[in-house]
Every structure is written in structure tokens, then in C-alpha cells.
Amino acid sequence: DSGVTQTPKHLITATGQRVTLRCSPRSGDLSVYWYQQSLDQGLQFLIQYYNGEERAKGNILERFSAQQFPDLHSELNLSSLELGDSALYFCASSVAVEAATEQFFGPGTRLTVL
Amino acid sequence: DQQVKQNSPSLSVQEGRISILNCDYTNSMFDYFLWYKKYPAEGPTFLISISSIKDKNEDGRFTVFLNKSAKHLSLHIVPSQPGDSAVYFCAASGGSQGNLIFGKGTKLSVKP
Numbered sequence: 289d290s291g292v293t294q295t296p297k298h299l300i301t302a303t304g305q306r307v308t309l310r311c312s313p314r315s316g317d318l319s320v321y322w323y324q325q326s327l328d329q330g331l332q333f334l335i336q337y338y339n340g341e342e343r344a345k346g347n348i349l350e351r352f353s354a355q356q357f358p359d360l361h362s363e364l365n366l367s368s369l370e371l372g373d374s375a376l377y378f379c380a381s382s383v384a385v386e387a388a389t390e391q392f393f394g395p396g397t398r399l400t401v402l
Numbered sequence: 403d404q405q406v407k408q409n410s411p412s413l414s415v416q417e418g419r420i421s422i423l424n425c426d427y428t429n430s431m432f433d434y435f436l437w438y439k440k441y442p443a444e445g446p447t448f449l450i451s452i453s454s455i456k457d458k459n460e461d462g463r464f465t466v467f468l469n470k471s472a473k474h475l476s477l478h479i480v481p482s483q484p485g486d487s488a489v490y491f492c493a494a495s496g497g498s499q500g501n502l503i504f505g506k507g508t509k510l511s512v513k514p
Contacts, residue, residue, distance in 0.1 A: 323504075333501045333503070333504075344501050378445050388495040388502070390451070393438075
């Protein structure tokens with residue numbers, strides 16, 4: 289158990305809909321990262337927050353947004369969903385602001401868009 | 403364009419033998435490399451890392467080798483155990499890439 293929790297574990301929805309994925313980092317970790325893993329792909333970095341502030345952006349679509357709240361939990365919002373958004377979405381956390389450090393991953397949320 | 407490549411999607415090894423997982427990268431500015439292991443239905447877990455100032459790092463049965471001139475790193479597992487069966491991801495960061503760039507993973511199967 290990494291100490292990072294993600295809810296829900298599974299999400300099935302339709303095209304055009306909007307969903308929110310939630311992540312609670314390990315106790316004491318200030319950085320939260322979101323990754324997308326599509327079929328046969330590696331983990332694609334989406335976005336990082338550090339202590340409530342956006343720190344870095346990767347290949348995140350404009351239809352996607354995220355935020356980190358004062359209690360350090362984070363939410364990833366996906367809107368106008370398309371079939372291609374079906375993927376595993378992982379949240380990770382770390383103590384430091386630098387991403388080049390050990391990141392602890394949650395179990396992921398499997399999103400299926402029908 | 404993939405900056406971190408794991409060219410072998412899968413690898414099968416007999417229990418007790420050595421497993422060697424390979425990873426190539428294209429960005430010469432990368433200066434920190436990590437290996438993660440992932441079991442089905444779980445998130446990746448950190449295994450071992452290496453900084454570019456070193457060419458080897460060892461932790462128990464796991465050793466990572468870095469060849470900067472060839473832009474290549476490898477993970478050696480000796481001896482391999484059935485519990486090592488998982489997908490292994492190589493990741494790198496450095497330069498303008500402040501965040502981790504992951505390869506697509508190699509699925510290791512260790513047969514009893």
C-alpha cells in the first residue's frame with residue numbers, strides 16, 4: 289500500500305459527459321502528479337501540483353483540468369469525453385517539488401467511455 | 403517522438419536465472435533514471451534509481467547499470483523469482499524535462 293488513494297476505482301460513462309477523479313496523497317507529501325496510461329502505452333504525464341499551485345504541465349488536453357485543495361487532495365476533471373479518453377488514470381505523490389524523485393502511485397482509476 | 407524506449411514488450415526467464423531489462427533514451431540532458439514495477443490492478447511502485455554521475459547502483463537482487471555514451475540503461479535481477487513477474491517501467495528526467503518520462507514497459511515472466 290503506497291498510501292496514495294484514488295477514487296473511484298472504475299468509472300463507466302458516455303461520450304460527451306464529464307467526470308471527476310479524486311486523489312489523496314500520502315501524508316506529508318506536497319506534490320501531486322496525474323498520469324494517463326492508455327492501452328499499450330507508457331504513463332503519460334498530465335500535470336503536477338505542489339502545495340496547491342500548478343507546477344508543471346505535460347500533454348494535458350484543454351478538456352482536462354485539475355486542482356489541488358488546501359488539504360492537499362487533488363481532483364482531475366475530464367469533460368466532453370471521447371472514446372479515446374478511455375484509459376487508466378494514475379495519481380502519484382512525493383514530498384519534494386522536483387519530479388525527479390521517488391513518486392508514490394495510487395492504484396489508479398479505470399475510465400471507460402462508451 | 404519517444405524519448406524513453408523499452409524495445410522488448412516482454413521477457414520470459416527461468417526462476418533463479420538473471421533477468422535483464424533494457425531501456426534506451428534519446429535526450430542527452432536526462433540525468434536521473436528510475437525503474438518502477440507494476441503488478442496488475444495496482445499502481446507502479448518504485449524499485450531503484452540512478453543518477454547520471456554514477457554508472458551502477460545496487461539494491462539487493464536489483465542492479466541498474468547506466469551507459470551514458472550509449473544512452474542506455476539496464477536493470478538486472480539476480481536471482482529472478484516468480485514474484486518478480488510484473489511490468490517494469492523505465493523513467494527518466496532532466497534538462498527541460500523536469501518531469502518523469504516513462505517508457506512503455508516490459509512484461510517480465512519468471513517461470514518456476
